[in-house]
Amino acid sequence: MPWNSDRPDVREGCWPASAPSDERTQLLVRGLTMAYGDFVVMRDLDFAIQRGDIFIIMGGSGCGKSTLMRHMIGLKQPAAGKILIAGQSLWDTEGATREALLRRLGVMYQSGALWSSLTLAENIGLPLQQFTALPSKRIREIASYKLALVGLAGFEDHYPAEISGGMQKRAGVARAMALDPEVLFFDEPSAGLDPVSARRLDDLILELRESLGTTMVVITHELASLLRIGTNAIFLDVETRTQIAQGAPRTLAEHCHHPRVQAFLSRGTTGEAQ
């Protein structure tokens, strides 16, 4: 279906009433097309993430959620379009400016991605050691504090292989917060966790947002989790290869009648996708 990306109102799906960009905007995605070589993963993505949002990127498996995150954290260059962090593009800057921009972002990877040859304290200390002039005693204190925040006090000298998967993820959050970033990205925080640990990680995300005011970007397809914590969201659709809904997850669940969005948000029990 041909539609003009300048006129979102003619798009398929569910859209917010107003244009979503103002001074509260932390992260802006404009006309983003993601591709691997000739294969287009997603095109014409347009959304804004406001300060203090818990922004959910949702969609079925293999629709390009993680690819979108890799674009937003500067690991992959857009095929077209722009991603602006506080008004600056990662791909139009280089050297020290780009590094400074990157340090405004923190990332918790799906498996934690802790550096396996370093202890937890060293994992958190490494960014501090590289980017600040703090003495090592102070770095150690900060690492202990960040570990305590995620409920891992006393595990400073453990290696990542010595702790459980859920603890590795929480340690990954602690490392992502090492440089006090403005935006924290979570790649599938509940993947591979039991329901209790998954809920504790959700609680942690909510708690950190409340106390630090950090903007959170969460990639997930865990329904219970996204309905509980999300304040805004986009839905990526694998069939049309673009976003088909935007808004708070609970609002979308009640008011968005697009069949594929409904099927997703009601766990496929209603509005069966064709």
Added chain:
Amino acid sequence: MPPTLHIETADAGHLRVVLSGAWTLDQTTPDPQRIIEILAGDASICRIGFETSGLTAWDTALPVFLLAIQKHTGGGSVMLDTSGLPEGARRLVTLATAVPVPDQGATGSVDGLLVRIGKATQRLGAELVAILGFLGETVLALWAWIRGRARYRRTDLGLLLQDVGPRALPIVTLISFLVGVILAFVGAVQLARFGAEIFIADLVGLAMAREMGPMMAAVIMAGRTGAAFAAQIGTMQVNQEVDALRTLGISPIEFLVLPRVIALVVMMPLLTLYAILVGIFGGLIVSVNLFDVTLIQYWNATLASLNIEQFVIGLSKSLVFGVLIAIAGCYQGIKTGGSAAAVGAAATAAVVSAIVAIVVADGVFAVLLNALEL
């Protein structure tokens, strides 16, 4: 009861298949080919029915048999009447055919020879560009290191130096000693015919210093350390640890590759010098014990044949070999894909490409040294 298949052509265009006995995987079930052949031979058949009242047991064997027949019903021109089948089997067949086989299109076809040559050439070109890019980044990282701006951990460099150097000594000792011994034996057998055993010292000394010392040390390090570098960095790549570095603004080239290159470049000449000396010692042991050469004679002959030039040639080679091993190992590690198998492939590729590069470089050295008359 063994499974049996009985085919009846009841009335025109109607095939009746009677199944009886136990259709299970531990039995040899009849081949669906018989039915497929009948279908192929008689175009008037438009309906296949089943009679299963004699069926005592069935498992996966039955649906597999039914699907094989269904595949040959000519896309619906022959109707498969499943009403005579057990309820469970009917549902399993329906479930297995619920999602149509996606149209694979051209992917199944095999490219022609020219297309394959073209694609391989493109890949080769892309690989060369990638290697050049990696080399460029490594040189930039070295430059940053020289200016004291590279981001890496000193402790990492210390651990690497220890691992690459002292820990490699036992294996280098063993191999170099044996190479010295072998050289001495090979030389002695020939030289003894002329009563010129004393020249064993020259042979062993020159060969170790110019060729075998650097070469054997490099081959050992390629297998021992090059593979380890590729596996370490490759595993970090698989675990997204390399991504985690990148998103913090830490260059993986500076953090991971630089210390490894430095460690090998520092340690290779030292290991090679050690290998040369151990090799000469091996030659000495053989000559003095088994042939008519005294310790003093051997010592003097070695000193006379070797000069500083030979050592400079050997150690320069080892420096180049060290760079090649480190680059090959780290490059393969960095470009590792996302699976455990990819790590294994990276380690293998690191060793193979390092050894090829070492031999090619040694060839270049041979030509150059000949041209320079050294």
